[in-house]
Amino acid sequence: MNDLEPTSPTRHPAPEGDAVAVRHPADTPPELAFLARAITELSLLPLKADVYRRIGELVREAIGNAVVAVQSYDEADGKLTMRALVGVEGLLDGFLSVMGGHPIGMSFPIHDQARAGLGSGRLIQLSGGIHSLALGVVPRSICHALERLTRLSGTFVIGLCAGSKLVGSVGIIARSKPPVPNSSVIEALARHAALIIHHRQVAAAWQESEARYRLLTEHAADVVWMTDLRLRFTYVSSSVRHLLGYTPGEIMAMPLPQILAPGSLSLVRGILAEEMAREWRTPHDPAYHRVVELEAKRKDGSSLWISVRAEFVRDPEGSPIGILGTTRDVTELRLREExxxxxxxxxxxxxxxxxxxxxxxxxxxxxxxxxxxxxxxxxxxxxxxxxxxxxxxxxxxxxxxxxxxxxxxxxxxxxxxxxxxxxxxxxxxxxxxxxxxxxxxxxxxxxxxxxxxxxxxxxxxxxxxxxxxxxxxxxxxxxxxxxxxxxxxxxxxxxxxxxxxxxxxxxxxxxxxxxxxxxxxxxxxxxxxxxxxxxxxxxxxxxxxxxxxxxxxxxxxxPFDLHKREDATEEHPFEAEAPDWSCPSTVLIVDADAGTRWLAQSALEEAGIAALSVDSVAAAVKALRRDTNIAVVLLDSAIAPSGGITAIPELLRARPGVPIVYCSGFGEPAPSETDGIAGLIQKPFLPKVLVRTVRGVLAR
CATH class of the missing domain: 3.30.565.10 (Histidine kinase-like ATPase, C-terminal domain)
Structure with a gap:
């Protein structure tokens, strides 16, 4: 081994790519000093650094003259994949000519016997040479050529096992005698390297998950947030800019009274006190949450109504330690409801x-x-x-x-x-x-x-x-x-x-x-x-x-323009003489939701437009064939059985050329006019928007 002189135990992390200086007591055995330095180096490697190559370099440093191949293991497909090849600097051209390509990235499926041998975590000498090291994937002729090129003196393999989990392997093509001076050092290094690889995989998966979560939260219309139990923000997604006009940093620095109206603030505090008291009375239900509508204040001073869905964040023992919630703007929904x-x-x-x-x-x-x-x-x-x-x-x-x-x-x-x-x-x-x-x-x-x-x-x-x-x-x-x-x-x-x-x-x-x-x-x-x-x-x-x-x-x-109806026959001469403001054309409303049908029909009739509502495509087809006054169809995108787009051809067969106003849900892509759409409106809609759209279609 090289440079294994013991020093004192003080550690000084070096810049990436440099050796890490580890000081040990003067009587520390060189093998232990090497292991301490190697493990420290691997532990301090940045997450983006090539840990497999560094493992190969440390193994070669422990052995001396050898070619070291480091593979990762994918448990899902049961394959080893070549990740690093160390010690071929002077042999690379010969390797490439013999292999016909670079070996990095090659995959080797392993059988159960090989999986069991690697899972032992012991250094194993292979009698079959490079052909056995390659698990029979590489032809024998190529393996023999590589053995002559490397002047093989011995072939070894050891599994990288984090407990019972196989995360990779190290193959050694020794070129010196004895092939491996100290197998215990290699085995100890492999055990610690496997743990480090496993931790890095977990950290990388966590970072990927966090990045994916942030991508979703930062691009979602809803605001995702977290607070402690004192209602101080600890996280706010960037979509708060569109909702309130503040940046996440501004919101996190603001007390809640500056964000909520006084009545809503009192309501929030009352609900929190009620839920904390509930914690003592009832067992924890993982699906339990609260939904409440609150009045908030934008940065420009205007007010809006928001719907908040919130639940407790809990520690491993199940005790509340914070609040996780989502918030969306429901101002238009409240206006429609009002x-x-x-x-x-x-x-x-x-x-x-x-x-x-x-x-x-x-x-x-x-x-x-x-x-x-x-x-x-x-x-x-x-x-x-x-x-x-x-x-x-x-x-x-x-x-x-x-x-x-x-x-x-x-x-x-x-x-x-x-x-x-x-x-x-x-x-x-x-x-x-x-x-x-x-x-x-x-x-x-x-x-x-x-x-x-x-x-x-x-x-x-x-x-x-x-x-x-x-x-x-x-x-x-x-x-x-x-x-x-x-x-x-x-x-x-x-x-x-x-x-x-x-x-x-x-x-x-x-x-x-x-x-x-x-x-x-x-x-x-x-x-x-x-x-x-x-x-x-x-x-x-x-x-x-x-x-x-x-x-x-x-x-x-x-009204200035009230006219007498000729068919008034009621007892009171004016009782049946209300003005006939109805439009000569009828709008057919096709929506499975009774509330939406009622709202649309009320808004249209209030505006003097005759309306007829049905709850299915079949009923709409019958109405189109029966009622010649139907001039416009108001079609919901989610109508059963297969949606509004699928229903359009059926409606057009029943009444060719009838204009269709398509109601798409929030966030749904709007169909093009080539699909037979004469007008578009997004739900939830305001009655005045519906009336304006229908009148525009009727006026064409």
Missing amino acids: ERHLVEARASRCKKVRCLRGMARAIGREIEALPTGPDTPTEPILAYAQTLLGYTSEDKDSREQIDIPSLIEEVLPLIRERVSCSTQLHHARTERLPPVTGHPALLRDALATLAAGLLAAFPAGDTGLQVWSGTRAVDALDLAHFILSESLLPGTHACVEFSVHAPETTTLSADDLFDRLLGNYGTPAIRVANALCILLDHGGALQASLEENGRLSLSLLL
């Missing part, structure tokens, strides 16, 4: 007032049918019956063009008759407006009733009642927040507005305001319900808004 709730609530209120008027009329008819006589208070009974009946078919006012400012002038005296004489009325006169079509007497009494109902629910005090008339432009988003609406479409409409000072309305919901306007019970509620039904019968809508100065405004909108 719009759905608004549509449902508005439909419920419309149904409520119509049911109330229907019940009142039924009672009124019963009262009118009561027998009358000299002892019966006929006039009060008939007057109350007339109140219950509201505006019946006996009101024969013909439809005519109505000038809104002039109508308001006639409404003001009626309001004064129905409210306290001390209430001040302030009318803001406006320029002339385009006329609306309807029943002047019905509208006049309805406006007066609603104004009186507003003052009864919210007394005006010294400020009085403000009355304004003019025009109001509304879009689909405005209509979504109306208290009452059935058929009004976006656009510019006539508007009559009543407003009072009512600061207490800041704590009232839309339903609370509506109930206050109706009154608790009795005749006032019946009068207001009748007035609201007249507004709906005229195609109008009702909106309530609270201004910053505490004034509550009740806006009544009426």
Whole structure:
């Protein structure tokens, strides 16, 4: 062996590629000093360094004049692969000419007997020479030529075993006598080298796994994060830049109160306290997690709603040591859900007032049918019956063009008759407006009733009642927040507005305001319900808004272009005369999800577009063959049995040329227009986006 003089035990790592200086006591045997230095060198090798070549160099250093081949072992395919060949510097050209190519990378399948011999970890001398070392893969003629080239004096092999796991082997072609001076040194070096190779393989696999995980987390739309139990961030993926506008470093340096709104922060702290208490009461469930929606703050100061899925990170004993979670933006989903709730609530209120008027009329008819006589208070009974009946078919006012400012002038005296004489009325006169079509007497009494109902629910005090008339432009988003609406479409409409000072309305919901306007019970509620039904019968809508100065405004909108329907046959002349805003073409909605079908159909019908929904491709085909009014198909990408793309040819066979609006899920690739797609929309969609897309397809 070379340079094996003992020194003191101080170690000084050297730069890569240089020998490592290891100091030992003066009486340390040269073999142990060599092993200590060799093992230290291998342990300090960088992960990217060629550990197999360094093992070969150290083995050759221990033996002297020899050719050393180092192989790795792949347990999956049961093969040894040549990774390093040391000691052929002067023989390389001869090796290449004999082998016909470079031996690095050659694979040698091993049989069970060879696997057992290598697994012993002992240095084994091979009687068959290089042919046995190559496990019979290399032809004997080539092996004999290599033996002559290397002047072979002995062939040896030893397995690199980390415990019972074979990670490789070392083949030795000795060129000196004796072939191996000290086999125990080679075996000790092989054992430690195998452990080091195994550790490096584990470290490399871990680094590869971490790199793959980081690649996924850094490119995912969801933000992946970790905190300690004090809610301090320890890791945040880079996708937080798109979500909140901060870099991961900025987020990790920020306290949670700067990221969450106060209400959400209190909720998080309460959930954490609840979950920590739960740890003491129930056994740990590996699948358990919590999902909560929170309000967060972006870097630019704007707010957004996020959905957080979180669970505990645990130590080996199962105790919580941190929190792992994912976060995604659900602002649009919440907006869609809020719009759905608004549509449902508005439909419920419309149904409520119509049911109330229907019940009142039924009672009124019963009262009118009561027998009358000299002892019966006929006039009060008939007057109350007339109140219950509201505006019946006996009101024969013909439809005519109505000038809104002039109508308001006639409404003001009626309001004064129905409210306290001390209430001040302030009318803001406006320029002339385009006329609306309807029943002047019905509208006049309805406006007066609603104004009186507003003052009864919210007394005006010294400020009085403000009355304004003019025009109001509304879009689909405005209509979504109306208290009452059935058929009004976006656009510019006539508007009559009543407003009072009512600061207490800041704590009232839309339903609370509506109930206050109706009154608790009795005749006032019946009068207001009748007035609201007249507004709906005229195609109008009702909106309530609270201004910053505490004034509550009740806006009544009426369309300018209402026309009489010729087929109205209901008892009340206006009851069946709601405006016919329906589109002559029908949209067929094909989606298996009932909620999505409901939302799409409600949004389209709210916008005046006729819609029909089905839950399967088979039902869609039947509808296309049966209904000639279907002009557009709204097709879900995930429709059973095999998806929307597969269903397109079947739909086109049922109705050739029918335009298809394709709804793709989040993250799905959008199909091209050559697939028969006339329009694209991504789920989850906002109702206004759906309406705009469908109208664009219909307009082509």
